Amino acid sequence: MQEVAVEEERRLAVDESIRRARAISVELRKVARKARTPRPTISGGGGFRARKGDRLFRLFAVGSLVLLFVVPTAVVAFYYSIVASDQYVSEARFSIRSADSSGSSPMAGLSALLGSGQATDAAIVAEYVKSGAIINQLTDSFSLTDLFTTKRWDPISSLAANPTSEDLIKYWKGKVDISVERSSGLTTLRVRAFSAEDSLRLTDEILRISELMVNRLTRRTEDNGLREAEAEVHTTKDRLTNSILKLKAMRDSTGILDVTLAAAANTEVLTKLRLEKAKLDVQIQSLEENDSGSAPQLGSLKNQATAIGQQIAVYEQSIAGGDTDSSIASRGAELSEAETDLKVAQTEYQKAVAVFEAARMTTERQRSYILTHVQPTLPEEALYPRRILIVFTVALGTGLLWAITVGLAMLARDHTA
Structure with a gap:
């Protein structure tokens, strides 16, 4: 029995040791997780x-x-x-319209609806405003270096002293903002400056210079058209002068001023001669039928009839005879041809003069206009x-x-x- 009791105590001690070892292992794992x-x-x-x-x-x-x-x-x-430094913004909204877009052209309505021409011109103006070309134009009215240099120390916003042209263009692009609506051609221009007055003056000058630039775009084409129209006027004038001299020479050589009048006059004389001869023939026939062949007036009447007959033959020959060089018909054909050439030359000269006058008026008038829908105003507060x-x-x-x-x-x- 004692051996059984000792064995039981030993087993219990071993179980207790195992339980305690497990408890210690669990606590160690908890502490390890907490430490990690x-x-x-x-x-x-x-x-x-x-x-x-x-x-x-x-x-x-x-x-x-x-x-x-x-x-x-x-x-x-x-x-x-x-x-x-404070920066003031002056804003303007405008569109470009041509003087020819009056609606008289059949395509004017479609062009106005699409707005393609105006949008193209506005895009050109936008590129021009952002480029260095307009800076060269602005320097005639402004000193951009002084205008964009602040009176206070501001190394970021102010333009650097003695800037190069590239520095000025880069700085200018940061002060001018321009955008174009492609559908309508409406353009928005916003100009920043360190004073409200400078911002407004710059905006007005940009609009003025842009309008001049748009009109210069078509000036070369108009000048070429004017020169061509002027040359055509000189050519048609020379042709008209030659036609006049040719007709004058032919009238001098033929002695006929007007073929129609000359033919009518000769025809009238010929008609009178024929009537006169017919009267003489009637008298001669009457005398011969009355056995008055020995009448003294019969010979005189026959001589008159013969003379009138000869005159009739001459007039008939001069109006439309076989001699084509001297008859009124042949000479009238040449004169008519010369008169026709003169009329054609006159018509061509009149058309050339009309084209020249139209081209001259076109070059003298303003072709494109900047219609400012929102006028630039003097800013009251700084936005930047x-x-x-x-x-x-x-x-x-x-x-x-x-x-x-x-x-x-x-x-x-x-x-x-």
Whole structure:
């Protein structure tokens, strides 16, 4: 019995030892898991003792916060609240219309509906305003270097001293904003300057120069058309002069001023001669029938009839005889041809003169106009720089940058721990 009791006690002791070993193992695992769980960096880390390098990590987090967030935000806030100069904006909205778009053309309505020509001209104006070409035109009325140099120290907004042409063009593009609606050709122009008066004066001058530029686009074509019309006038005038001289020479050689009048006059004389001869023939026949052949007046009447007959033959020959060189018919054909050439030359000369006058009037008038729908006005308050928006944007951006930087550093630290 004692051996059984001893064996039982020994078994119980072994079970107790196993139970205690299991309990200790469970507690050790809990402590190990707790030690492996990271704590926030600002609390000093986790585990039984702070991890090695946690202090350096806290210093990195604080230093990066200052460098990436606090310093940039403070610098931007200081600049835009104290240093940055006010900038005034003058705005104008306009469209370009041609003097020919009056609606008389059958395609005028379609062109006005599509607005393609106006949009093209507006796009050209937009490119011209943003280019250096308009700067050369503006320098005749403004000193852009003085105009874009602030009276206070502002290294960011102000134009640099003694700028190159490339620097001036780059700065100009930042001060002028122009946009075009492709469907309607409506153009919006916004000009920034450090004073309200300068902004308004610049906008007005840009509109004036742009209108002159648009009219110069078609000037070369119009000048070529004027020169061609003038040359055609000289050509048709020479042709008309030659036709007049030719007709004069033919009238001098033939002695006929008007073929119709000459033919009518000869025909009238011929008719009278024929009537006279007919009367003589009647008298002669009457005398012969009355056996008055020995009448003394019979010979005289026959002589008169013979003379009139000869005259009739001459007139008939002169009107339309076989001699084509001397008859009125042959000479009339030549004169009619010369008169026709003269009329054609006169018509061509009149048309050439009309075309020349139209071309001259076209070159003298203004072809395109800038119709300003929104007139530029004197700004009352500065719209730029947008201080609050810029400071808020910088603060938000630098804050996100710091958070991303610290988050990546924490991931790297936990991965290597």
